[in-house]
Amino acid sequence: xxxxxxxxxxxxxxxxxxxxxxxxxxxxxxxxxxxxxxxxxxxxxxxxxxxxxxxxxxxxxxxxxxxxxxxxxxxxxxxxxxxxxxxxxxxxxxxxxxxxxxxxxxxxxxxxxxxxxxxxxxxxxxxxxxxxxxxxxxxxxxxxxxxxxxxxxxxxxxxxxxxxxxxxxxxxxxxxxxxxxxxxxxxxxxxxxxxxxxxxxxxxxxxxxxxxxxxxxxxxxxxxxxxxxxxxxxxxxxxxxxxxxxxxxxxxxxxxxxxxxxxxxxxxxxxxxxxxxxxxxxxxxxxxxxxxxxxxxxxxxxxxxxxxxxxxxxxxxxxxxxxxxxxxxxxxxxxxxxxxxxxxxxxxxxxxxxxxxxxxxxxxxxxxxxxxxxxxxxxxxxxxxxxxxxxxxxxxxxxxxxxxx
Numbered sequence: 001x002x003x004x005x006x007x008x009x010x011x012x013x014x015x016x017x018x019x020x021x022x023x024x025x026x027x028x029x030x031x032x033x034x035x036x037x038x039x040x041x042x043x044x045x046x047x048x049x050x051x052x053x054x055x056x057x058x059x060x061x062x063x064x065x066x067x068x069x070x071x072x073x074x075x076x077x078x079x080x081x082x083x084x085x086x087x088x089x090x091x092x093x094x095x096x097x098x099x100x101x102x103x104x105x106x107x108x109x110x111x112x113x114x115x116x117x118x119x120x121x122x123x124x125x126x127x128x129x130x131x132x133x134x135x136x137x138x139x140x141x142x143x144x145x146x147x148x149x150x151x152x153x154x155x156x157x158x159x160x161x162x163x164x165x166x167x168x169x170x171x172x173x174x175x176x177x178x179x180x181x182x183x184x185x186x187x188x189x190x191x192x193x194x195x196x197x198x199x200x201x202x203x204x205x206x207x208x209x210x211x212x213x214x215x216x217x218x219x220x221x222x223x224x225x226x227x228x229x230x231x232x233x234x235x236x237x238x239x240x241x242x243x244x245x246x247x248x249x250x251x252x253x254x255x256x257x258x259x260x261x262x263x264x265x266x267x268x269x270x271x272x273x274x275x276x277x278x279x280x281x282x283x284x285x286x287x288x289x290x291x292x293x294x295x296x297x298x299x300x301x302x303x304x305x306x307x308x309x310x311x312x313x314x315x316x317x318x319x320x321x322x323x324x325x326x327x328x329x330x331x332x333x334x335x336x337x338x339x340x341x342x343x344x345x346x347x348x349x350x351x352x353x354x355x356x357x358x359x360x361x362x363x364x365x366x367x368x369x370x371x372x373x374x375x376x377x378x379x380x381x382x383x384x385x386x387x388x389x390x391x392x393x394x395x396x397x398x399x400x401x402x403x404x405x
Contacts, residue, residue, distance in 0.1 A: 023047070027168055033175040040168050044144060047164070048157060051146035052121060055131075056082065056090050057172070058140050065090055065140060080115065088112040090141045093128045097138050099162070102126040103152035105145070121145075127153040131165045133173055140172075189283065193237030206377065207326055208237040214322035214370055221362035222318075232318060235286035239294045239319045242272030269295055269304045289313040294320050297354045309356075317356040321347060321363055324354070329374055340374045 023043045030036040041053045056065040065082045082090050089100050089110050105111040105123045116123055128143040142165050147153060193208055215236040219229035243251060250257070250264050257265055272291030279285050293307065293316035300308030328343035338346075344367055351360035363370075 023164065023167065027171040030171070031175055031178045033172070033179045036171060036175045040164070040172075044142065044161070044164055048144055048160060049148040050144040051148065052123075052144065054080070054143045054145075056080075056094070056141040056143065057131075057176075058084070058094060058138065065094055089126065089128050090143060093130050093141045093143075094138055097130045097132065097136075099129045099158055100127070101153050101158060124150070125152045127157060127161060129158065129161045129165055131169055131172070133169050139169060142168075189234065189238055189287070193241065207330065210326045210329075210373065210377075211239075211319065211322040212236050213373060214325065214366075215318050217366040217369060218318050218322065218359060218362050221365045222314075222359065231282055231286050232315060234283050235290055235315065236319050236322065238272075238276065238284075238287035239290040239323060240268065240272065241275055241287070241291050242268035242270065244275075245271040266295070266303050269293070286315050289315045290319045292316070294323060296320075298356050299353050302354075312356075317359050321355050321359050325363075325370070340371050344371070 023040075027036060027039055027043075030039060037055050037057075041055055044050070044053045054067050056067045058064075059066050059081075062081075063084045065084060067080045082088060084091055084094060087110065089102070089112070092098075092110060093100055100110065102108045102111060103125055105126045106113070111123070111126065113123075115121075123145045125147060126143065126145045128141050130138045131140040131142055132138055142161055144153070144157075144161065147157070212233045216229050216233035219232040220226070224232070246265065246268055250261050253261065269292055273288060276284055276288035276291055279288060290313075292304070293312055296302035296305065296307045296312045296316060298309060298312070298317070300306055302312075325343050325347055328338040328346060329340055331337040344363075347355065347360060347363055351357045
């Protein structure tokens with residue numbers, strides 16, 4: 001975050017032009033909204049030599065302006081929310097679409113000292129301009145404070161900030177649309193996953209949450225970057241989507257399956273693969289591999305294709321460990337919940353057999369975090385006793401049966 005303590009060297013006309021070109025190039029290729037706003041704020045801070053730059057966007061549903069991006073001491077990782085009907089600077093600019101330039105902020109009734117009071121920043125001069133799209137609709141406000149040379153903002157500064165707002169508006173609209181579509185996609189994935197899991201899970205949401213978190217932590221421990229790990233996390237809930245094609249008498253049977261029933265159960269991997277095959281979305285492409293291959297085993301004894309070792313897609317090898325661990329740790333109609341440490345030992349014992357040794361090694365690295373996750377859940381909601389009908393079978397839990405996962 002940027003705050004100037006002394007006057008920086010003034011930029012030449014060529015340097016400002018280069019910054020303008022760089023500004024356009026950088027924002028046009030960024031689709032992540034938070035990252036885009038951060039880039040914009042950094043570039044504005046450099047080009048106008050200001051102590052603070054804050055970008056506010058309209059939240060129509062809540063009738064507020066919000067900002068998570070503020071360049072300047074004291075505002076890192078802080079979300080600011082301002083009512084649209086307020087009488088402060090950003091609300092007025094957002095409502096009127098007019099620029100406000102304050103040579104002395106503390107002498108202007110439209111300036112609110114609330115933010116200054118919780119930081120060690122003192123606003124002297126302030127400039128706020130509307131962020132408008134091509135149709136003239138106000139999307140938000142760009143606000144800067146305190147030129148490094150101590151002089152008030154002038155018409156030239158107003159023109160530069162308005163130009164930057166104009167250049168940024170399309171990128172911000174695209175990033176917000178991308179974010180909305182991404183959120184909608186993830187919500188759809190989650191609801192589809194709930195549909196599949198709800199039929200044989202007492203606590204579907206907890207199961208999906210747990211395997212998502214474990215899969216994400218495993219991906220990071222394996223050296224994947226955050227973007228790759230997010231794909232794994234977001235795809236993981238769909239690994240059992242093929243269960244929607246199974247009959248209740250198979251899926252909900254409170255005991256060991258017969259060999260014939262087990263063959264039917266195994267087909268949920270094939271159904272899942274068919275449901276997700278040919279997807280264009282990266283998330284669904286990853287989910288396709290998980291759903292089709294999450295019952296393959298490292299030693300080649302799994303199904304549906306009997307793949308062995310690294311012939312099994314990495315995404316499937318990750319979800320297998322996460323899914324088995326969570327299945328062990330929760331009570332089902334046919335078994336009691338295992339203690340987390342016992343489930344952990346089971347995972348270690350299957351290294352090189354059911355599970356990829358490299359992923360088991362990664363699980364060892366993250367286990368302290370995973371254990372804390374389950375301990376917190378147990379403390380928040382004590383586990384109910386296993387259903388009485390379990391006693392009818394009196395059979396040990398067999399993880400070769402997918403109905404038990």
